[in-house]
Amino acid sequence: MVAGDLLSRARAGDGDAFRELTEPHHRELLVHCYRMLGSFHDAEDAAQDTLLAAWQGIGGYEGRAALRTWLYRIATNRCLNARRSAGRRLRREWDMPGVEPPEPTGFGEVPWLEPFPDSVLEGAVGVPLGPEARVEQSESLSLAFVTALQLLPPRQLAVLILRDVLGFRAIEVADMLDSTVDSVTSALKRARAGLKRHRSQSEEREPAPGPNSASEQALVAEFVRAYESGDPDALVALLTDDVFISMPPIPFEYQGRDAAIRLFAGIFGSGRRVDLVPTRANGQPAFGAYLRAPTGIRHGSGLFVLTLTVERICAFTRFDSSVLPSFGLPRSLPSR
Known part of the structure; x- marks a missing residue:
C-alpha cells in the first residue's frame, strides 16, 4: 500500500496503518535515543514514548517534513526531556565481595552508561544518512x-x-x-x-580489526583463555600501555597497565573465576561473565565489553549483571 493511503488511514485512527508506517523507523529511533541517553533501558522507554506521542499526534502531521524527520523531532525532544529529569541511574558501590579494589586513577562521570546489544542493530544501521x-x-x-x-x-x-x-x-x-x-x-x-x-x-589509536575478522577472533580467544584461567600476567600482556578500564555504574576508573595489574591481580588473587559467554555490544566483542560457585551453578556477575586496536585491548568496560537480559543471556548457568 502506498504511503499516502497508509497516512490517510493512520490519521483516521487505523492502528495497523500507523504501525506499518512507523515500523521501518523503530530500530533507528531506538539507536538515536540510545546515543542521546547512553542507557539502553532509557532508550527503550524513550522510543516507546516517541511512538505513543506520534500515534497521538498523527492527526496533526501535515506532511511538510518527511515522516522520518517528524519522528526524529519527537524522539529528540522526548530524550531532551528525559535528560532533564532526575531519574538517571545512580553510582553504585564496589560489588566484588572478598576483593579489595585498588586506588582508582579516576572516577567516571556517566554511571548510567549501558551497552547496546548488536542483535538489536539489524535494520538500524546502514540506513541512508543525510x-x-x-x-x-x-x-x-x-x-x-x-x-x-x-x-x-x-x-x-x-x-x-x-x-x-x-x-x-x-x-x-x-x-x-x-x-x-x-x-x-x-x-x-x-x-x-x-x-x-x-x-x-x-x-x-590504531583502528580496530574488522568485526569477526581472523585477527579479532585470535585476540579475543587469547583474552578468554587468560581471563577464564585467572592469569593476570597473560591478561595484562594483551593490554595497551594506556589501557582504560571502567565499570559503570561503579565510578572507579583505571588508566594504564600498572593500574590494570593491581586491579586484576586482586580479582584473580581472591580466587574469583568466571566463565565467559560471547556476545557483541556497540559493535565490539563482549562477554557475559558467570561466576563459578562451589555448588557448580554459575551466576551472572556482569558483562565485559572490549575495545580493540590492531593487536591489543585498549579498553575494558565491565557492566553489572542487570544488563544480561538485554543480550538474551540468562541470570545463571547450570552446573557443567
Missing part, C-alpha cells in the same frame, strides 16, 4: 563515542547527533528544536570542540 553526516555509523555507536556524547550539554548533544551523525541539514535541526539556524550552527561548533576534548586520546 549529506551533512561526518561520523561513521560504526564509530557513532562505540562506547567511547557514546560516553563522550553524554558529557556534552543536552542541546549541544542533540545538535551534534542530528547534524554530524544523522546528517540532517541545519534548517531541519533548527525546526526540530524550535531554534534558529544561527543557534544550531553555534551549538554544533561548541559540541564539536567539546567532543574533541573528551575523545582526543582515543582518536590517536
Whole structure:
C-alpha cells in the first residue's frame, strides 16, 4: 500500500496503518535515543514514548517534513526531556565481595552508561544518512563515542547527533528544536570542540580489526583463555600501555597497565573465576561473565565489553549483571 493511503488511514485512527508506517523507523529511533541517553533501558522507554506521542499526534502531521524527520523531532525532544529529569541511574558501590579494589586513577562521570546489544542493530544501521553526516555509523555507536556524547550539554548533544551523525541539514535541526539556524550552527561548533576534548586520546589509536575478522577472533580467544584461567600476567600482556578500564555504574576508573595489574591481580588473587559467554555490544566483542560457585551453578556477575586496536585491548568496560537480559543471556548457568 502506498504511503499516502497508509497516512490517510493512520490519521483516521487505523492502528495497523500507523504501525506499518512507523515500523521501518523503530530500530533507528531506538539507536538515536540510545546515543542521546547512553542507557539502553532509557532508550527503550524513550522510543516507546516517541511512538505513543506520534500515534497521538498523527492527526496533526501535515506532511511538510518527511515522516522520518517528524519522528526524529519527537524522539529528540522526548530524550531532551528525559535528560532533564532526575531519574538517571545512580553510582553504585564496589560489588566484588572478598576483593579489595585498588586506588582508582579516576572516577567516571556517566554511571548510567549501558551497552547496546548488536542483535538489536539489524535494520538500524546502514540506513541512508543525510549529506551533512561526518561520523561513521560504526564509530557513532562505540562506547567511547557514546560516553563522550553524554558529557556534552543536552542541546549541544542533540545538535551534534542530528547534524554530524544523522546528517540532517541545519534548517531541519533548527525546526526540530524550535531554534534558529544561527543557534544550531553555534551549538554544533561548541559540541564539536567539546567532543574533541573528551575523545582526543582515543582518536590517536590504531583502528580496530574488522568485526569477526581472523585477527579479532585470535585476540579475543587469547583474552578468554587468560581471563577464564585467572592469569593476570597473560591478561595484562594483551593490554595497551594506556589501557582504560571502567565499570559503570561503579565510578572507579583505571588508566594504564600498572593500574590494570593491581586491579586484576586482586580479582584473580581472591580466587574469583568466571566463565565467559560471547556476545557483541556497540559493535565490539563482549562477554557475559558467570561466576563459578562451589555448588557448580554459575551466576551472572556482569558483562565485559572490549575495545580493540590492531593487536591489543585498549579498553575494558565491565557492566553489572542487570544488563544480561538485554543480550538474551540468562541470570545463571547450570552446573557443567
